[in-house]
Amino acid sequence: MLNTYAALLSKVREQKPLVHHITNYVTVNDCANATLGIGASPVMADAIGEAADIAAIASSVVLNMGTLNERTIPSMVAAGKAANEKGIPVVFDPVGAGASKLRNETAARILSDVKLSVLRGNISEIKFVAGQQSETKGVDASESDTANASGAGNLAKELAQKLDCVVVISGAVDTVSDGKKTVFVENGQPMLGSLTGTGCMCTSLIGAFCGAMPSEPLAAAAAAMLCMSIAGELAYGKTEQQGAGSFHMALHNEISLMDAGVLERLAKIREA
C-alpha cells in the first residue's frame, strides 16, 4: 500500500488539482499554503453567488465550518450539492461540532444534504457526529489524543459504514476507515497541537489528494494524513526547542519538500 501513497503524492504534483475551499478565516492562509505546498491549487470562494459555480469547475471541494455563519452555511451546502452533481469529491471538517447548537445543526445539515467522500475531525467532533456522548470544548480536541487507536478504529469504521464515506479521526495515531478497511497512521508530532490550523491543513491536504484521485478516497485520505504527520515529525526535528514560530515555518517547508522517497522511508502505517 505504501507505494500507492507515494504514487498519489506524485499524482497531486503532476495534476495540480484545483481545491475549492469554503473555510474559516483563522487558518485559511495556512490551508492555502499547505495546498500549494503539496502541489495543488487552492481557491477560496464563499459567496452564495458563486460557491456552486466554482465548485463545479474544481477537482475537489473542502467544507470547513470553523467560522461558519449565516451567510456561508448556505454557500457550503450549495457548493457541496454542485460538487455532488458532477461527481467531484467533497471533504468535510465539522470543526467544533458539539460546541454550539449552530454547529450541531450545520453539521447535521451538511451530512443530510451533501454526499461526502471524506469526513475528518478530532475524536470529540467525530463522536458528536456519530451521535455518541462527547464533550467539545471550543474547537480543540477535549478528549485525550492518546485514546487508544483501537477505540477510534471501531468508531471510524462504524461511522464510515453509516455515512458511506471515508472517516478520518485525527489524534496521536490517525485513523482512516472506509468501513471495510482501516488504516492507522502512526506518524505524528504532539507539537502539531500547539499550532492553530494543523487540523484544517490536514483536511485541505485530503482535498488535494482526493482531487487527484477521486475514486480512491481511502488511499487519498491516508496519504494526506501521512504527509502532514511526517512533515510534523521532520519540522520538529529541525526546530526542536526553538518555539512555535519556527515550527510553523518548518512545517510549511516540509510539506513543500515532501516527496515519494521521504514518504516511503518514514511512513509508519498499520492496516486492519
Added chain:
Amino acid sequence: MLNTYAALLSKVREQKPLVHHITNYVTVNDCANATLGIGASPVMADAIGEAADIAAIASSVVLNMGTLNERTIPSMVAAGKAANEKGIPVVFDPVGAGASKLRNETAARILSDVKLSVLRGNISEIKFVAGQQSETKGVDASESDTANASGAGNLAKELAQKLDCVVVISGAVDTVSDGKKTVFVENGQPMLGSLTGTGCMCTSLIGAFCGAMPSEPLAAAAAAMLCMSIAGELAYGKTEQQGAGSFHMALHNEISLMDAGVLERLAKIREA
C-alpha cells in the same frame, strides 16, 4: 508583585483557559497562535447564532473591532452580554476608534451594553474613548508612542475609574491601571510596531490571563503586557537586522517559550 505575574503565567499554562474571540480577519491567525503559545486555547465564533452560546462556555471573551461589520457588531454585543451574565471576563480592543463614525458608535455601544474587565488600546484610541480630542489615523497609533508615561498614567487611571474596569494603554511604556493602582511596563521593542497584529495579540494575551484569573484583571493585564513586551525584546535580540519576517517568527517563538523564570529576570515594572 513580580512573582504574582510569574505565578499567573503558570496558572495560564496549567488551566488552558478557553478564550472566545470575536476579532478581525487581518490578525486573527496571530491572535490564535499567541493564545496557544501562552498556553490557553482560542476559539473564534462570530455568528449571531452561536456567539452567546460560545461565550457562555468560555473562560474569557475578547472583542476586537478591527474589521467590524454589520453582521458581527451584534454578535460582539451578544457575546459580551452572555459573558457578563456568567461573570466571565470581557476584554475589549476598540481598534481604530476615532477613525470612522461606525467605529465610534460601535465602541460607545459596547461600552454602554457590556461590562468590561479590561479595555486595551493605543493612546489615540483610548483618548477617543475617554472623550478627549484625538486624531486616529487608520488603525495605528497617530500620536507619539513616546508620549510620556505619566500623561498616559493619568488618562488610564481616570478612564479606569469612570468605566470601572482596567484600562491598558499600549506604547513604548505600557500603562495598566484599575483606577487605584497603576502599573507601568517598561519592557518593549519598537519593532513590534512594524508588524501588524501585535496590539491585537496583546489583547488576546490579556484574554488568556483574565481567563485564568478573572478576579484579578489588573495583574492579569499587566502580566500579559509583560509577556508580549519581553517576547518582543527577546525576538528582536535573536533576529536583529534580519527583517520583519524573522522577527514575526521569533515573536511567536518567544511567546511559546515564555516562562516564569524569564519573566521574573527580565521584567521592568514600575508601580504607582
Added chain:
Amino acid sequence: MLNTYAALLSKVREQKPLVHHITNYVTVNDCANATLGIGASPVMADAIGEAADIAAIASSVVLNMGTLNERTIPSMVAAGKAANEKGIPVVFDPVGAGASKLRNETAARILSDVKLSVLRGNISEIKFVAGQQSETKGVDASESDTANASGAGNLAKELAQKLDCVVVISGAVDTVSDGKKTVFVENGQPMLGSLTGTGCMCTSLIGAFCGAMPSEPLAAAAAAMLCMSIAGELAYGKTEQQGAGSFHMALHNEISLMDAGVLERLAKIREA
C-alpha cells in the same frame, strides 16, 4: 528612470501613506505586513457603514476581489467612488476574473463605477478584463507565465488606453503600461508562484507607492513591482532548498529591508 523608482521608495518610507484595503481574508495578513514592510500603513475596513469614510481619509485605496461577497461588493464600489471624489488613487486587483459570473460582473461593475489609477492582474485575468478569450482556472494564472513579454506589452498598452489607467500584468516578466510608455520588470523568482498572496502583495505595494505619489501611477506601479520582484530574488537566494515556509519569511524580510541602493543595484528594467 531607475533613480525615480529609488526616490519613490524613499518617499513611501518618509510619508507612510495610509493604504485602505478592501481585500480577501486569505492573504490579508501578508498584504498588511507587506504594506508595513515597505513603509506604509495599512487599514482594512470593509463594512458599508464605513468603507467610504475610511477611503476618504486614506492616501490610496486597494480593491481586491479575492473573496468578494454580497456584503463587500457594494463596499468596494462605495470606497472607490469616495476615493475618486477626493482624487485619491484606486488600485484594483480583479482576482479570478473569468472564473465565475459573480467575479465577471463585479469586475465589470468596478471598472464602470470607479475610475482606476492602476489595474493589476495575471495574464488570464487581464485578458478577461480586456474582453479577450481567456481561461481562468481558480485564482491562479492558467496561461503560461512565460508568455512572451511583447504579447503582454501590447495587451497592457491597449487596455491602458481603453481604461485610461495604468495596467500591470504580472508574470515571469512584469509588464506595466500607461498606454504611452511600457515598462518591463525582468526581475523575479518562480517560487513567488508557490506561495499564496504574492499577487495580492504586489497590489498592496502598488497602493503604497501610489499613496506616496498619486500623480505618477506608472512609476509607482513599476517601482512596486520592482520591489516585490527583487525581494523575491533575494529571499530565494537566502533560503534556496529550505522550502516554502522559509521563503515566505524571507520574502517579508526582504520587503522590510528594501532600500534605494539595493533597488538601483539589482533592477532589471526595460522600457518601450
